[in-house]
Amino acid sequence: MFKEDQLKKVQQEKKKWVDDxxxxxxETPERLPRFTTVSDxxxxxxxxxxxxxxxxYSREVSFPGVYPFTRGVQPSMYRGRLWTMRMFSGLGGPEExxxxxxxxxxxxxxxxxxxxxxxxxxxxxxxxxNARGEIGKCGVAVDTLKDMEILFEGIPLDKxxxxxxxxxxxxxxxxxxxxxxxxxxxxxxxxxxxxQNDMLKEFIAQKTFMLxxxxxxxxxxxxxxxxxxxxPRWNTISISGYHIREAGSTAVQELAFTLADGIxxxxxxxxxxxxxxxxxxxxxxxxDSHIDFFEEIAKYRAARRIWAKVMRERFxxxxxxxxxxxxxxxxxxxxxxxxxxxxxxxRTAYEALAAVLGGTNSLHTNSLDETYAIPTEEAxxxxxxxxxxxxxxxxxxxxIDPLAGSYFVEALTNQMEEKxxxxxxxxxxxxxxxxxxxxxxxxxEIAEAAYKYQKQIDANEKVIVGVKxxxxxxxPITIWRMRPEIEERQLKRLQEVKQTRDNAKVKKCLGEIRKxxxxxENLMPHIINAVREYTTIQEICDVWREVFGKYTDPGYF
Amino acid sequence: MAMEESMERKIRILIAKPGLDGHDRxxxxxxxxxxxxxxxxxxxGLHQTPEQIVAAAIQEDVDGIGLSILSGAHDYIFPQVIxxxxxxxxxxxxVFGGGxxxxxDILALKGTGVKALFVPGTTIEEAVKWVRENIKPRK
Numbered sequence: 001m002f003k004e005d006q007l008k009k010v011q012q013e014k015k016k017w018v019d020d021x022x023x024x025x026x027e028t029p030e031r032l033p034r035f036t037t038v039s040d041x042x043x044x045x046x047x048x049x050x051x052x053x054x055x056x057y058s059r060e061v062s063f064p065g066v067y068p069f070t071r072g073v074q075p076s077m078y079r080g081r082l083w084t085m086r087m088f089s090g091l092g093g094p095e096e097x098x099x100x101x102x103x104x105x106x107x108x109x110x111x112x113x114x115x116x117x118x119x120x121x122x123x124x125x126x127x128x129x130n131a132r133g134e135i136g137k138c139g140v141a142v143d144t145l146k147d148m149e150i151l152f153e154g155i156p157l158d159k160x161x162x163x164x165x166x167x168x169x170x171x172x173x174x175x176x177x178x179x180x181x182x183x184x185x186x187x188x189x190x191x192x193x194x195x196q197n198d199m200l201k202e203f204i205a206q207k208t209f210m211l212x213x214x215x216x217x218x219x220x221x222x223x224x225x226x227x228x229x230x231x232p233r234w235n236t237i238s239i240s241g242y243h244i245r246e247a248g249s250t251a252v253q254e255l256a257f258t259l260a261d262g263i264x265x266x267x268x269x270x271x272x273x274x275x276x277x278x279x280x281x282x283x284x285x286x287x288d289s290h291i292d293f294f295e296e297i298a299k300y301r302a303a304r305r306i307w308a309k310v311m312r313e314r315f316x317x318x319x320x321x322x323x324x325x326x327x328x329x330x331x332x333x334x335x336x337x338x339x340x341x342x343x344x345x346x347r348t349a350y351e352a353l354a355a356v357l358g359g360t361n362s363l364h365t366n367s368l369d370e371t372y373a374i375p376t377e378e379a380x381x382x383x384x385x386x387x388x389x390x391x392x393x394x395x396x397x398x399x400i401d402p403l404a405g406s407y408f409v410e411a412l413t414n415q416m417e418e419k420x421x422x423x424x425x426x427x428x429x430x431x432x433x434x435x436x437x438x439x440x441x442x443x444x445e446i447a448e449a450a451y452k453y454q455k456q457i458d459a460n461e462k463v464i465v466g467v468k469x470x471x472x473x474x475x476p477i478t479i480w481r482m483r484p485e486i487e488e489r490q491l492k493r494l495q496e497v498k499q500t501r502d503n504a505k506v507k508k509c510l511g512e513i514r515k516x517x518x519x520x521e522n523l524m525p526h527i528i529n530a531v532r533e534y535t536t537i538q539e540i541c542d543v544w545r546e547v548f549g550k551y552t553d554p555g556y557f
Numbered sequence: 558m559a560m561e562e563s564m565e566r567k568i569r570i571l572i573a574k575p576g577l578d579g580h581d582r583x584x585x586x587x588x589x590x591x592x593x594x595x596x597x598x599x600x601x602g603l604h605q606t607p608e609q610i611v612a613a614a615i616q617e618d619v620d621g622i623g624l625s626i627l628s629g630a631h632d633y634i635f636p637q638v639i640x641x642x643x644x645x646x647x648x649x650x651x652v653f654g655g656g657x658x659x660x661x662d663i664l665a666l667k668g669t670g671v672k673a674l675f676v677p678g679t680t681i682e683e684a685v686k687w688v689r690e691n692i693k694p695r696k
Contacts, residue, residue, distance in 0.1 A: 118577035118628055122604075130606070133633025134577055207579030207603050248582050334582075338657075338677040371677060372659060373629065447585050454586050458680040467678045476660060482629070553574075555602030557585040 001057060002049045010049050017046075038292035038462070039250035040452070041415075047407035055410055060305065064400045068308035070301050070413070071401035072359040073324040078397035082110075084362040085387045086163060088330065090115030090139030091374045092486040094150035097140040101155060103377060107384055112155070113163040113364060115139035115374075116173075121208045123169045123541030126490045135487045138374070143494045144534045148176045149183070157181040161192040163238070163328065163362075168210035169537050170197035171223050175527040178231065194235035194284055194328075197223060200261040200433055204442045206243035207553065210541060213434050215548035217268050219523060224269050226524035228279045235284040237265055238328065244442075245288035246334045248450020251299045252416060254288060256423030257433075257442050259306055263424070264433040266315055276315050280322035289351040289358075290332040296351070297403060298412035300358030303327070306417055306424075328362035329355035336371045340466035340474045344368040349386050356390055357403055363387055373479040443556045494536070501534040509533055510543055517547045566694040569597040571619040573610045575638070578628035579603060583655060587623065590681035596688065607637040615647050621692040624654040631658050636669045651692050655679065 002010075035043050055061065062068060065075030074080060087109055089100045101112055117139040119131035125143045126135050135141055142148060157180070166173045174195050181191045199216035202209045209216070224236045241258035249257065262283065269279050287303065289296050307325035311317040331351035336344040345368050352365050365383040367375030375383070391397055403409040430436045437443070456462040463469050509530035516526050530540060572588040574581055581603055588600045599617045601610060614622050626634060635654060642648045648670075655675035658666070663674050672691060675684055 118630075122577045124577070130577060133630035134628060137629035138578075202579075207581060208577075246582070248586075372657060447589070450582050451586050451589050454590075454681060458682060479659060553581075553602035553604060555600050557588045557600050 001052055001055050007049060007053055014048055014050065021045075037251065037295040038290055038453075039252065039295060039449075040456070041250070041252070041295065043412075047411050049407060051407050051411040052414070055414070060414075061404060061410070067312065067320065067323055069304040069324055071404055073304065073326055073361070077359060077400040078356075078391070079400070082391050082397065083356065083360050083387075084111040084161070084328075085109050085384060085391075086111035086113045086328065086362050086364055087380060087384055088113045088115050088165065088364045089380070090117070091480065092136040092482055093141050093490050094147045095489075096136075096486065098151050098153050098155075100377075100380075101151075104380070104384065105155075105160070107381060108388055109384060111161050111163065111362065114151070114165065116164075116166055117141045118208075120169070120173075120537060121166065123210050123537060123545075125536045125538040126487075126494055128538055135490055136482050141486075141490045142173070142176075143490070143536050143538075144497050145176050145179060145531050146493065146497050146534060148173075148180050152180055152184075156186075157184055158186045158190050161194075163194040163196075165196045167196055167199055167202050167206070167208055168216070169541055170195040171219055171524060171527050172531060172537050172540055174223060174227075174231075174234070175524065175531045178528055179532050188231045190233070191231065192233040194238050195223070196240060196286070197237045198240045198261065198265075200264055200437065201240050201243055201258070203437045203551070204244055204257060204261075205247040205249070205446060206240075209551045209553075211544055211548045212551045213437060215544070216551075217264075217434070218520075219544075220265065221268050221272050221274075222523045224265075224279050224282075225272060225274060226522055227282065228274065230524075232282075234282065236279065236282050238284050238286045239265065240286040242286050242288045242330050244446065245290060245332065247446050248334075248453060249446045250449050251290065251292070251295045252419040253423065253442070253445055253449060255299050255303055255306075255416060256420040256427075258285065258287070259303065259310065259420065260424050260427045260433045260436070262307065263310060263314070266311075267432065270315070276311075276317045277319045277322050280311060280315070280317050281319060281324070285325055285327035287327055287329050287360075288332050289329050289355040289360075291335040291347060291351060293350060293354050294409060294412055295416075296354040297358040298409060298416045300327070300329075300355070300360065301401075301404075301409075301413045302416035302420060304359070305413070306420055326361045328364070329358075329360040330364040331355070331366045333366055333370060336366060336368075337464060337467055338371040340472065341368045341371065341477055342474075343466055344371070345382055345386070348383060349390070352386055352390055353394075353396065356396055357401075359401060369477055369479055372477070373481070376478065376480050440554060440556045443554075447557055497534050498536070505533045506530070506535045506539070509535055510539060513540060514543050514547060517544060567595060567597045568621070568688060568692055568694055569599070569617065569619040570688065570692070571599045571601065571610070571614045571617055571622045573601040573605055573613070573622055573624050574603045575605050575607060575610055575624055575626060575634045576628055576630045577604060578626060578630065580627040580656075581625070583627070584623075584625035587625070587655065587681065587684060590685060591623075591688070594681075594685040594688075596685075607634055607641055610638055611641040611645060611647070614642070614650055615645060618695075619650060620695050621651040621653060621688065624652065624656075626654065626656040626658070629657070631656065631666065632662060635666050635671050639670045649695060653687075653691075655684075
């Protein structure tokens with residue numbers, strides 16, 4: 001980046017600066033013994049051209065839309081099109097959530113994102129004993145296609161894209177979406193959206209798991225194979241670091257484990273015989289935006305660069321689209337506090353800014369009351385407005401990747417990349433991510449980091465405003481509560497569906513799913529047939545639990 | 558004195574994750590914190606029904622059960638665990654918990670017999686101290 005004589009001069013001047021500084025510090029020392037990121041990465045007091053002297057701009061940074069995409073995946077970035085404002089929503093039953101979807105779209109949201117309640121996430125129906133106490137609480141209750149039809153009433157599926165945070169039953173929810181669109185007259189070739197469908201990070205962090213890793217991967221590859229041919233605008237996986245981070249990982253672990261998961265999916269799909277350039281362009285990513293501003297920005301920039309190298313050099317992908325890491329971001333739920341909840345608006349705004357300066361393609365901003373419950377309408381509006389102010393008032397969208405060239409940001413980007421490679425190579429040596437998970441490796445690394453961070457908070461080494469420092473009483477805020485009649489309505493509807501559908505057809509469809517599960521045929525067409533007959537999510541998942549066995553938590557701590 | 562203490566049975570705690578909730582960061586941190594404080598800790602792992610938790614508590618002969626819930630299912634799960642303990646004649650096992658529990662629910666849950674609820678902001682040390690003061694090894 002710099003000429004030899006320039007660097008020499010910088011070195012000499014820096015030496016003088018360090019000497020002067022140490023005189024000052026001998027009288028007034030620095031405030032802290034160590035300055036670290038939230039992930040405990042030590043940060044120097046000053047970065048200079050020396051820190052990036054080996055950085056090759058053309059090879060490592062380059063231009064937006066150009067390999068290795070450090071500066072962003074689109075040539076025009078936000079000057080061409082803003083990120084998608086996609087608020088993760090789901091509350092009570094499909095009626096309440098449909099109303100929330102319309103509310104958000106009317107207020108300027110540009111994409112939908114569904115939060116399902118726990119029973120749906122885990123492959124149980126609302127009438128299962130496992131659903132007791134959980135219906136409609138952490139998201140929307142969906143048992144059958146009927147619920148999806150209500151959920152999307154009045155929403156044109158050819159105009160809006162939808163992201164679904166769903167994992168073990170991802171293929172079933174995708175099938176429901178396809179059939180629902182078909183009923184609206186929108187073909188599966190036209191619909192756009194994402195299923196999370198990332199089981200590896202479930203074993204590592206989010207823990208909504210159902211089947212063991214191998215059959216889980218097989219169903220994922222079925223969806224990739226099917227969508228590549230039949231649903232070309234669908235993002236088949238959202239390879240997620242968010243939950244890894246929320247479980248307590250460091251930024252580097254989030255980055256490395258996510259990309260290592262991505263590598264495992266690419267390998268699995270290639271083993272099926274798919275051409276990497278056919279499916280790789282539809283892989284998408286999802287990261288956290290935690291409170292440490294620069295560390296996050298460096299993480300996103302490093303993520304794009306590493307993935308581009310992985311796809312081109314390791315998997316020999318030829319299409320530039322296969323090299324691109326496109327990602328959604330959610331601000332960090334775990335950074336928010338129950339104490340003085342209005343402070344969460346500020347935290348979320350900084351985190352959203354980091355995501356945007358890091359070139360996110362889509363963003364969810366948390367609401368101030370989300371440490372307590374699903375957000376109220378008022379709270380979610382402030383969260384959405386936070387994005388709109390960022391996009392349309394602050395001017396940060398005027399120029400692309402404005403922090404490129406910062407000695408600090410470039411050096412930190414390099415550092416994140418290096419440390420992530422160390423992890424990726426270690427996982428390679430273990431035989432890949434599935435093997436690493438079976439050994440409990442990423443799980444223990446995260447548990448270790450989470451415990452260390454908690455100790456640092458307890459010891460006041462890390463400050464969270466309003467929790468142990470600047471403590472004041474705050475009046476309670478109004479929070480959203482699940483109304484009991486929603487549960488009754490959901491159970492009644494499920495019962496009605498089961499009585500009025502053609503149960504002989506349902507039985508036949510379930511038999512087909514069982515057969516395909518056993519003989520290895522692609523499951524997607526059979527799942528689509530089944531959901532069209534209003535087969536429930538649990539009915540399908542029960543077949544899988546029988547055929548493949550259930551995964552239970554090894555309980556590492 | 559030191560001699561006497563070392564002869565005494567250690568406090569045994571079951572840390573449990575009931576329901577479908579997958580948020581186990583807090584449960585694992587507290588399990589580890591308790592272990593580091595010298596308690597004997599059994600962790601159930603995720604996705605346990607109240608029936609499984611009570612069975613594990615009895616089988617492991619624990620002195621206390623710490624339930625971690627962040628999914629909003631606390632108003633069903635805590636009373637259910639307490640009732641099952643009573644039915645099994647094991648209601649001398651102290652039940653406490655932590656997680657996302659709105660203030661107005663805390664009083665109601667304490668009324669059903671939950672001895673303490675630790676909400677966000679609690680340090681490991683505070684929880685350890687409470688256990689030492691409120692849970693004694695059963696004979």
